[in-house]
Amino acid sequence: MNAFSSQARQRIKEFNTGRKLINLRKASTAFDSKEVYAKAEIHEREPVRQYPLSGAMKTVPGNIARPPYADTGELPYSLFSNQILLHDAASVEKMSRAARLARQVLDFTCTLAKPGVTTDEIDTAVHEEIIRQGAYPSPLNYHGFPKSLCSSINEVICHGIPDGRPLQFGDIVSFDVSCFIGGVHGDNCATVIVGDEQEKDEIGVDWRGVPYLSTFDKPEDEEMMRSGRRLVHAARESLYAAIEECGPGKCLTSVGGAIQEVSDSYGYSTVTKYRGHGISSEFHTAPYVKHYRNNDTLELQPGMIFTIEPMIVEDAGDCFEWDDQWTVATTDGGMAAQFEHTVHITRDGVEILTLPE
Numbered sequence: 001m002n003a004f005s006s007q008a009r010q011r012i013k014e015f016n017t018g019r020k021l022i023n024l025r026k027a028s029t030a031f032d033s034k035e036v037y038a039k040a041e042i043h044e045r046e047p048v049r050q051y052p053l054s055g056a057m058k059t060v061p062g063n064i065a066r067p068p069y070a071d072t073g074e075l076p077y078s079l080f081s082n083q084i085l086l087h088d089a090a091s092v093e094k095m096s097r098a099a100r101l102a103r104q105v106l107d108f109t110c111t112l113a114k115p116g117v118t119t120d121e122i123d124t125a126v127h128e129e130i131i132r133q134g135a136y137p138s139p140l141n142y143h144g145f146p147k148s149l150c151s152s153i154n155e156v157i158c159h160g161i162p163d164g165r166p167l168q169f170g171d172i173v174s175f176d177v178s179c180f181i182g183g184v185h186g187d188n189c190a191t192v193i194v195g196d197e198q199e200k201d202e203i204g205v206d207w208r209g210v211p212y213l214s215t216f217d218k219p220e221d222e223e224m225m226r227s228g229r230r231l232v233h234a235a236r237e238s239l240y241a242a243i244e245e246c247g248p249g250k251c252l253t254s255v256g257g258a259i260q261e262v263s264d265s266y267g268y269s270t271v272t273k274y275r276g277h278g279i280s281s282e283f284h285t286a287p288y289v290k291h292y293r294n295n296d297t298l299e300l301q302p303g304m305i306f307t308i309e310p311m312i313v314e315d316a317g318d319c320f321e322w323d324d325q326w327t328v329a330t331t332d333g334g335m336a337a338q339f340e341h342t343v344h345i346t347r348d349g350v351e352i353l354t355l356p357e
Contacts, residue, residue, distance in 0.1 A: 030204040030212040031229035045170075045224075047333060048153050050322060051163035054120050057146050058127050066136045067180045067283070073144040084278060084286045086303030091184075092344060095280070095305055098135075098179060098186030099342045099353035105129055106177040107356055109149065110192045110208065115169045119151040122175075123162035130179050138178035138185050138283055145326060150176035150189075152327075157271055157311050157319055157336040159326045169195040170221065172228045174338040178283070185283050187307050188354035189340035191235060193228045207236055228335065231268065235312040235337035238262035238270070242291075242308045246343055246350040252298040256290040259310045269317035271336075274328070276307040279342060302347045309340030 060066060068076045087095060108129060112122045127148035130137045137148035145161070152160035152174040153167075160174075167173065176189040192206070201211040212229065216222040238259040245254040255276075263270040276289030287298055291310040314334030321328055330336060344351040 031226045031233060045154055045335075048156055048165070048329070050324060050327070051118075051165040053146060053161065053163050057141060058124075058148060060131060060136055060140070064131065064134060064136055065180070065183065067138065067142075067185070069143070070136060070141055073141045075143065078282055078285065082286050084298075084304060085280050086301060087280070087305050087344070088303065091280070092303075092305070094182045094184050095186070095342075095344070096353050098181050098184050099188070100186070100355075100357060101130075101133055101135055101181060102177055102179050102186030102188050102342075103354045103356050105133070105179065106175060106188050106190055106354075107208075109175045109177055110190060113167060113171075113173050113175075113192050113194050115195050116166050118164050118166050119153070119160070119162035119173075120147075120164050122151065123147045123149055126177065133179075133181070135179040135181035138180045138187070139176075142283060149178075150174075152176070152336065152338070154335055155330045155333050157313065157328045157330060158274060158338060159328050161324060161326055167194045170224045170228065171195075172232065172335050172337055174336070176338070176340065184281050185279050186354065187279055187283075187340065187342055189309055189338050191232050191337040191339060193225065193232060196225055196229070206232070230266070231312065231314060231335055232337045234262060234266040234268055235310060236339045238291075238310045238312055239308060239339040239341060242310065243341065243343060243350060243352065246300060246308075246345060248300060248302050248345055248347060248349075250300050252287060252289065252300060253294050253296045255308060256296075257293045259291045259308075260293045263310075263312050266312075268312050268314060269334075271311035271313060271317045271319060273319060274309075274311060276309045276340070278304070278306045280305065300345045302345055304345040305342065305353070307340055307342050309338060311336060311338045313337075 139145045140148045147162045151162045171194040174191040178187040196213045197210045202214040205211050241258040241262045242255045245258045270292050272292045278285035313336045315332045318331040319328050342353045
């Protein structure tokens with residue numbers, strides 16, 4: 001199930017390193033710049049609706065170590081809910097291993113997003129791949145979550161449950177992939193646009209280095225795709241702007257400010273309800289990272305490991321939860337995109353743990 005050649009892996013790695021930021025921030029002929037923005041009004045997208053879920057919750061072989069909630073869905077008392085863990089060298093190594101695996105599986109997941117494929121089918125493939133690697137899919141039975149990854153489509157912001165809906169051309173899909181291995185969790189997320197690819201680079205490439213689609217049957221399809229690309233690009237740019245604000249002695253509040261500055265510059269909104277988080281043997285711990293301007297004061301210290309996961313949306317950032325008690329969507333139907341990295345504060349800067357090998 002390893003879908004990448006060494007050349008493709010190198011291309012993905014180059015597009016995920018901070019050294020490439022100057023290139024990432026240049027507008028492409030594939031979408032409008034920050035200064036020019038017209039949301040796709042021609043192509044009316046049908047709202048995403050809940051489809052039936054498949055079968056019983058998937059199982060994990062007994063020889064694979066699992067988090068405490070795996071069997072019951074109940075979270076034990078947290079040791080670090082309000083205490084910030086400073087990881088030592090041995091812990092950082094374990095966290096790096098989990099993060100690398102989460103990244104590997106995320107990149108694999110994104111290759112599966114094709115028109116006609118259901119997110120339930122993608123969930124099955126991801127579940128099997130994580131198990132094959134000797135890990136446990138962290139979302140599975142976390143507070144009763146029924147699947148092994150989160151798949152959030154179009155106006156769904158986060159925590160989407162994979163189901164029987166076939167992906168459609170132009171869908172904006174965020175995949176949040178997490179795994180538990182070696183006693184700790186790895187966590188990351190990325191967004192792709194379904195069907196926006198071709199063999200030859202004619203108008204630019206996406207964050208993976210995959211060439212954008214350059215010809216369309218209908219002008220409204222091109223307008224829809226350009227609008228989606230711009231949103232995805234902005235979400236990813238906001239993540240890297242936030243990471244640039246990380247380092248020993250810096251203040252956590254700068255992370256949220258950097259994200260909102262990018263979001264505002266594109267005319268979008270950043271979701272304020274959900275946050276990044278510390279991560280370790282527990283899935284979600286302090287510090288909790290706001291993705292908007294705030295007055296929190298927390299000095300970043302070497303050994304801190306946490307996620308930054310901005311959710312950028314068209315129109316307002318208001319949201320609501322479906323009756324499945326998980327899926328979160330924009331109230332006004334605006335499209336959403338999300339990217340997430342797990343980062344480690346070092347003595348001389350910041351290390352992104354969720355980079356491809």
